[in-house]
Amino acid sequence: xxxxxxAEAAGTKPPMRDALVAAAFRxxxxxxxxxxxxxxxxxxxxxxxxxxxxxxxxxxxxxFPDHERCLADMTAxxxxxxxxxxxxxxxxxxxxxxxGMYAENPSFSVQRYxxxxxxxxxxxxxxxxxxxxxxxLAEYLRGRFAGRxxxxxxxxxxxxxxxxxxxxxxxxxxxxxxxGDASTTVxxxxxxxxxxxxxxxxxxxxxxxxxxxxxxxxxxxxVSRRGxxxxxxxxxxxxxxGRE
Amino acid sequence: xxxxxxAEAAGTKPPMRDALVAAAFRxxxxxxxxxxxxxxxxxxxxxxxxxxxxxxxxxxxxxFPDHERCLADMTAxxxxxxxxxxxxxxxxxxxxxxxGMYAENPSFSVQRYxxxxxxxxxxxxxxxxxxxxxxxLAEYLRGRFAGRxxxxxxxxxxxxxxxxxxxxxxxxxxxxxxxGDASTTVxxxxxxxxxxxxxxxxxxxxxxxxxxxxxxxxxxxxVSRRGxxxxxxxxxxxxxxGRE
DNA sequence: GCGGCGATGGCACTCAGTTCCCTCGTGTGG
DNA sequence: CCACACGAGGGAACTGAGTGCCATCGCCGC
Numbered sequence: 001x002x003x004x005x006x007a008e009a010a011g012t013k014p015p016m017r018d019a020l021v022a023a024a025f026r027x028x029x030x031x032x033x034x035x036x037x038x039x040x041x042x043x044x045x046x047x048x049x050x051x052x053x054x055x056x057x058x059x060x061x062x063x064f065p066d067h068e069r070c071l072a073d074m075t076a077x078x079x080x081x082x083x084x085x086x087x088x089x090x091x092x093x094x095x096x097x098x099x100g101m102y103a104e105n106p107s108f109s110v111q112r113y114x115x116x117x118x119x120x121x122x123x124x125x126x127x128x129x130x131x132x133x134x135x136x137l138a139e140y141l142r143g144r145f146a147g148r149x150x151x152x153x154x155x156x157x158x159x160x161x162x163x164x165x166x167x168x169x170x171x172x173x174x175x176x177x178x179x180g181d182a183s184t185t186v187x188x189x190x191x192x193x194x195x196x197x198x199x200x201x202x203x204x205x206x207x208x209x210x211x212x213x214x215x216x217x218x219x220x221x222x223v224s225r226r227g228x229x230x231x232x233x234x235x236x237x238x239x240x241x242g243r244e
Numbered sequence: 245x246x247x248x249x250x251a252e253a254a255g256t257k258p259p260m261r262d263a264l265v266a267a268a269f270r271x272x273x274x275x276x277x278x279x280x281x282x283x284x285x286x287x288x289x290x291x292x293x294x295x296x297x298x299x300x301x302x303x304x305x306x307x308f309p310d311h312e313r314c315l316a317d318m319t320a321x322x323x324x325x326x327x328x329x330x331x332x333x334x335x336x337x338x339x340x341x342x343x344g345m346y347a348e349n350p351s352f353s354v355q356r357y358x359x360x361x362x363x364x365x366x367x368x369x370x371x372x373x374x375x376x377x378x379x380x381l382a383e384y385l386r387g388r389f390a391g392r393x394x395x396x397x398x399x400x401x402x403x404x405x406x407x408x409x410x411x412x413x414x415x416x417x418x419x420x421x422x423x424g425d426a427s428t429t430v431x432x433x434x435x436x437x438x439x440x441x442x443x444x445x446x447x448x449x450x451x452x453x454x455x456x457x458x459x460x461x462x463x464x465x466x467v468s469r470r471g472x473x474x475x476x477x478x479x480x481x482x483x484x485x486g487r488e
Numbered sequence: 489g490c491g492g493c494g495a496t497g498g499c500a501c502t503c504a505g506t507t508c509c510c511t512c513g514t515g516t517g518g
Numbered sequence: 519c520c521a522c523a524c525g526a527g528g529g530a531a532c533t534g535a536g537t538g539c540c541a542t543c544g545c546c547g548c
Contacts, residue, residue, distance in 0.1 A: 016527090037503065048528040053505065127375050128368040153412050153433050157440070160408030161401045168400045189397050196401070196440055260496090281534065292497040297536065 017055045017065070019045045024062045029111060033063075033119045060125040063112060067129050070101045074133065078140040087144035088158055088197055091137045092190040095166040098133060099186050102170060106178030113174040134163045158197055165189035261299045261309070263289045268306045273355065277307075277363045304369040307356060311373050314345045318377065322384040331388035332402055332441055335381045336434040339410040342377060343430050346414060350422030357418040378407045402441055409433035 023045040027036040038059055042049045056062045074094050081090050102109045116122040138159035145151035169186035267289040271280040282303055286293045300306045318338050325334050346353045360366040382403035389395035413430035 038505090039503085050506095050529065051527060054527080057505090059504065123375075124368060124372040127371040131367075131371050150432075150436060153409060153436060156408045156412045157405045157433075157437060160404040164400045164404030165397060168397050188394075189401075192394060192397055193401060282536090283534085294498070294537095295496060298496080301536085303535070 014055070016045075016047060016051065020047070020052060020055060021062055021065050025108075025111065028063075028115055033115060033122060060122060063115060063122055064126070064129055066101065070098060071129075071132055071136065073097060075136050078136060081140070087141055088162075088194055090144075091141060091159065091162050092194060094137060094140075095133075095162050095190065096183070096186060099166065099170060099182055102174075103178075103182045110174055110178050113171070130163060130167070134159050137162060158193075161193045161196070162190065165193045258299070260289075260291060260295065264291070264296060264299060265306055265309050269352075269355065272307075272359055277359060277366060302369075304366060307359060307366055308370070308373055310345060314342060315373075315376055315380065317341060319380050322380060325384070331385055332406075332438055334388075335385060335403065335406050336438060338381060338384075339377075339406050339434065340427070340430060343410065343414060343426055346418075347422075347426045354418055354422050357415070374407060374411070378403050381406060402437075405437045405440070406434065409437045 020041060024036070024041045027040055027044060038052055039049060041062070042052050052062075056065075074097050077094055077097055078090070116126050138155045141155035141158055142152055145155050148154065166186060166189065169189040170182070173180060173182040173185055264285060268280070268285045271284055271288060282296055283293060285306070286296050296306075300309075318341050321338055321341055322334070360370050382399045385399035385402055386396055389399050392398065410430060410433065413433040414426070417424060417426040417429055
């Protein structure tokens with residue numbers, strides 16, 4: 001955003017912006033989001049009404065004051081990725097970046113979660129924010145999957161799955177008032193997505209001594225194939241091994 | 245919605261609602277969405293301003309006049325599903341239901357697509373609509389996956405993947421001005437999701453005579469497991485069989 | 489004819505968001 | 519020292535979406 005540009009570059013934070021966020025959340029928690037007008041917020045913060053809209057293009061934006069910066073961080077993270085990184089793993093790490101932002105201020109995140117949960121307008125706004133994250137992931141994957149058959153489809157589906165897994169873990173963490181360990185939960189959720197799309201789970205610490213990933217001689221598979229499609233074989237193995 | 249209740253029951257359509265939609269789209273296409281006020285619409289339709297908001301709770305709703313009914317249809321479809329239906333396959337069929345609504349009026353769908361593509365407010369609104377579809381799918385899957393480990397996570401991820409695949413195919417169809425066959429495209433996209441989540445692709449016409457899905461005796465798998473995770477085994481089989 | 493009653497129109501209001509202009513402090517060149 | 523530009527903030531007035539309230543009209547049963 002325009003405000004974070006100069007602020008981030010100079011390292012100084014505009015006190016007015018923070019004052020507006022603080023005033024807004026006090027009123028939102030006291031009497032509810034829709035019962036609070038912008039005039040109420042600026043009156044409490046002691047600033048002019050016009051200044052509110054200088055810092056936040058809409059009333060909803062004050063609820064998500066740092067998503068613009070986080071989105072920029074994620075975009076930069078993905079742009080800095082090269083061919084050496086496994087694509088699905090990379091977008092999972094990008095998702096972890098977002099989780100980190102939530103985990104920085106647990107109490108603030110929990111308050112906001114309670115707000116967005118019960119205010120339809122804020123839920124809709126949050127959707128548009130999440131959509132931009134998902135688009136960023138999908139765009140990155142689209143570039144990495146270029147050439148593969150159904151590259152664009154795979155990119156969209158994987159991005160949606162990663163975002164869904166991230167949000168599932170995040171919401172579960174937020175529902176527990178930010179008490180537990182967020183990264184553990186999200187690692188597990190993203191591991192499921194990675195396993196579903198054939199990518200290795202994020203370094204699950206090999207238990208066996210000196211296992212060389214180049215020579216998977218500890219995996220011996222004998223398949224007697226009589227025309228069964230792959231999904232049938234996979235399901236057979238899943239039930240045989242007893243659910244991963 | 246309130247209006248479609250009585251209309252659907254009686255089979256008669258309120259002419260006023262349709263007149264408002266027609267007037268709105270004429271103006272939206274002529275001078276753009278944001279350049280058209282609700283007063284313009286009601287003036288062209290020859291009705292009172294208050295009546296507009298009786299039929300459409302917001303200006304955005306007039307762009308999606310039948311999604312409320314479609315969402316109800318999908319909910320009913322899922323509610324009518326019993327244990328006999330494979331869950332992932334079932335939500336894919338539910339997604340096809342939505343596609344059918346778009347395919348009913350190709351020209352209208354294409355016009356709306358062009359509109360939502362370039363108006364941020366409409367894109368945000370469409371997200372909230374899509375979100376409700378996704379929630380309906382996820383709720384259904386949550387019920388079907390109850391008991392499985394990570395049932396809620398799987399439900400969210402699969403629902404998101406199905407919606408993403410559906411939207412990818414739908415948008416590709418809309419970009420081609422609704423010329424090609426929409427269901428073929430979406431079948432292919434949903435087939436990818438089904439294969440990714442171990443569910444059978446949509447009835448790929450078994451080549452072998454009288455294959456009984458209850459007795460998969462034509463699949464013989466022998467796995468010598470020495471601590472390898474499932475994804476390694478699956479990858480091994482994939483390379484062995486040569487990519488499905 | 490009379491009294492609901494549902495659908496509609498009309499008016500006034502709130503509030504988000506924008507436009508335009510003012511003020512004030514700060515620096516800068518003459 | 520003064521004039522002037524400039525940027526941050528303040529504030530009045532405006533547009534437009536959405537709501538509440540009430541009057542009106544047509545229709546139906548009695």
